[in-house]
Amino acid sequence: MHADPTRLRRREIPAHALPSTLNPVVARVLASRGITDGAALGQDLRDLLAPDAMLGMTDAVALVVDAIRARRRIVVAGDYDADGATGVAVAVLGLQRLGAAQVDYVVPNRLTMGYGLSPALAQEAARAGGGLLITVDNGIASLAGVETARALGLQVLVTDHHLPGQTLPAADALINPNQPGCGFASKHLAGVGVMFYLLMAVRARLRADGAYTGAAEPNLGELLDLVALGTVADLVRLDRNNRILVTAGLARIRAGRARPGLRALLEVAGRREAALTASDLGFVLGPRINAAGRLDDIRIGIRCLLSEDPAQAALLAHELDHINRLRREMQTQMNEAAVDQLATGAQAGSHGLSLFDADWHEGVVGLVASRLREIANRPACAFARAQEPGVLKGSARSVPGLHLRDLLASIDATHPGLILRFGGHAMAAGLSLAESGLEDFRAAFDAACRAQLTPAQLERVLETDGPLEGHELVLDTAHALERAGPWGQGMPEPLFEDVFEVASVKPVGRDQSHVRYRLRRRDGGEIVAVDFGGAARACTQGRVHVAYALSINRWQGSESLELRLAHLEPAR
Numbered sequence: 001m002h003a004d005p006t007r008l009r010r011r012e013i014p015a016h017a018l019p020s021t022l023n024p025v026v027a028r029v030l031a032s033r034g035i036t037d038g039a040a041l042g043q044d045l046r047d048l049l050a051p052d053a054m055l056g057m058t059d060a061v062a063l064v065v066d067a068i069r070a071r072r073r074i075v076v077a078g079d080y081d082a083d084g085a086t087g088v089a090v091a092v093l094g095l096q097r098l099g100a101a102q103v104d105y106v107v108p109n110r111l112t113m114g115y116g117l118s119p120a121l122a123q124e125a126a127r128a129g130g131g132l133l134i135t136v137d138n139g140i141a142s143l144a145g146v147e148t149a150r151a152l153g154l155q156v157l158v159t160d161h162h163l164p165g166q167t168l169p170a171a172d173a174l175i176n177p178n179q180p181g182c183g184f185a186s187k188h189l190a191g192v193g194v195m196f197y198l199l200m201a202v203r204a205r206l207r208a209d210g211a212y213t214g215a216a217e218p219n220l221g222e223l224l225d226l227v228a229l230g231t232v233a234d235l236v237r238l239d240r241n242n243r244i245l246v247t248a249g250l251a252r253i254r255a256g257r258a259r260p261g262l263r264a265l266l267e268v269a270g271r272r273e274a275a276l277t278a279s280d281l282g283f284v285l286g287p288r289i290n291a292a293g294r295l296d297d298i299r300i301g302i303r304c305l306l307s308e309d310p311a312q313a314a315l316l317a318h319e320l321d322h323i324n325r326l327r328r329e330m331q332t333q334m335n336e337a338a339v340d341q342l343a344t345g346a347q348a349g350s351h352g353l354s355l356f357d358a359d360w361h362e363g364v365v366g367l368v369a370s371r372l373r374e375i376a377n378r379p380a381c382a383f384a385r386a387q388e389p390g391v392l393k394g395s396a397r398s399v400p401g402l403h404l405r406d407l408l409a410s411i412d413a414t415h416p417g418l419i420l421r422f423g424g425h426a427m428a429a430g431l432s433l434a435e436s437g438l439e440d441f442r443a444a445f446d447a448a449c450r451a452q453l454t455p456a457q458l459e460r461v462l463e464t465d466g467p468l469e470g471h472e473l474v475l476d477t478a479h480a481l482e483r484a485g486p487w488g489q490g491m492p493e494p495l496f497e498d499v500f501e502v503a504s505v506k507p508v509g510r511d512q513s514h515v516r517y518r519l520r521r522r523d524g525g526e527i528v529a530v531d532f533g534g535a536a537r538a539c540t541q542g543r544v545h546v547a548y549a550l551s552i553n554r555w556q557g558s559e560s561l562e563l564r565l566a567h568l569e570p571a572r
Helices: 025-034 058-069 082-097 118-128 144-151 193-210 220-232 238-252 260-269 278-295 297-305 312-343 366-375 406-414 435-452 475-484
Strands: 005-008 075-076 103-106 132-136 157-158 173-175 353-356 380-385 391-397 418-425 427-436 463-464 496-508 514-520 525-533 544-554 558-569
Touching: 025 475, 058 132, 058 157, 058 173, 058 193, 058 366, 075 082, 075 118, 075 406, 082 103, 082 132, 082 193, 082 220, 082 278, 082 297, 118 144, 132 173, 132 193, 132 312, 144 157, 157 193, 173 193, 173 297, 193 220, 193 238, 220 260, 220 278, 238 278, 260 278, 260 312, 278 312, 312 366, 353 366, 353 435, 366 380, 380 435, 391 406, 391 435, 406 418, 406 427, 406 435, 418 525, 418 558, 427 435, 475 544, 475 558, 496 525, 525 544
Parallel strands: 005 463, 075 103, 075 132, 132 157, 157 173, 353 380, 525 558
Antiparallel strands: 380 391, 391 427, 418 427, 496 514, 496 544, 514 525, 544 558
16 A cells, blocks of 8 residues: 555634534534634525626626627637637627627637737737627737737627736726625636626616516526536635625526536536535536646537537537547546656756646646646646647646745846746646746746745645444435535535544555555445555555545445545554
8 A cells, every 4th residue: 555645634623603503514514614603604696796896797788788888799709618618608698698699609720810809810800800809708908909900800709807917908998896896795707607607797787777677677697507607626725705796606506507518518427416516516517628738629619508409419429428528538648647647756856846748738738637636736737738849838737835826927127038928827827938048937936835835735734524424424424515505616525534443445446556445444334435546545444534525425226325535544
């Protein structure tokens, strides 16, 4: 059995108690995540923050309403990930519901255009005959693209959520909760969330102008399944506002009211709508949409989400599933190559990792960077050759406490010209640089990480919610925790820890890389536990100290409790 250097640390539970009507385990878990006020538990759509609190919303709404009334063509410029794809679908469907006569969309090709509203994408939007161009999940850094679009006669409305640079684009209107001076309290909306807020504000303006007198208002709630998918897939923080959006979207899906494309994706993935969780959005549906943008054309995913025909949606879902299988195979090979590079010791002692392989695909390097960060617990960049000769495209992932985009900005300031382009968030970013500058970037990235990271940040720590009592380790607790979700970024899934006796061990899976245990509890009872990818740390006998999530195994109409292991080591 291989040693696991992870250290477990139990979360502190504040003394303030949540309502006694809650399941005690749920109350402890929520309190340890900062929810100690019963009022904060409400997840009703009426509790969403008001759209007019977002800076620039009045100007943005005026542009859209004028375009709708003048029956001008609106072109939506999206992105090639799940947030961008769902954002485009929400924009197209929502604008049509609000009365827009002509709505089209354009999205960049990852390999030939790169991210965001480039001048080339602006030209494509102009060729589509647009009068108003609306970006979704991009645009805040697209200075040249916005300039090109306006020079071509388009009005430009930027809707984005990424962190801005020092200069904002010269758009006709701009909404972004992270732009300077915006007082909108939730800074964690995904791109699709910002678009949904714009639609709500447009509907409110049309309502105030009497557009719905004697007529039913458009039901924008029908789009919340897409909003939930994009929000979870983009790994934004699930603050209260996002939790409200995701909860409402999940409720639609579980009630069998999801769009045909989502239902088709669930079908090919073998997931039941009624039992869907936020984790399924992030790890089952999101990757199938993302795969199209990584390896093929994100428009396949958008067409699936927009489809009203179940048969067409099924064909597109199967195509997305096939592309995702290819992505998984490619990712496995690239991950193995990355681990082999680490094993050579070439970057031993580095605080920030920067790896490159001539055979890597630029659409998958973000997943490799995530794997490197996970293995080494270091900020990591993975690079592949771009279509542009002599240029590398990279994707970077960070550790908690190190703001990745700000770190890249500091490198850009101290090493002018080294980074050709960059952008992103605190935990994830993308960048381009000349292949000849890779070694200089490696040194600069490592030095910047070394200057900012503390020894504690480099230690792999897994936070847990402590042990469960015997009467709490039951199916009812798993159901209560599932209902208390959604769990995700900023609201980590409950993880418990305890010591068990190994009763039996069985390797499972196509390649025998997973392990199924029967673990004996203190009271003598046994429980099933599954360690996905845990073959290397398998323990065949004795007492083990494990960290686990409570999982519900649903099979042929029956349910049983099992533990999903996140950490396993011999008990001391």
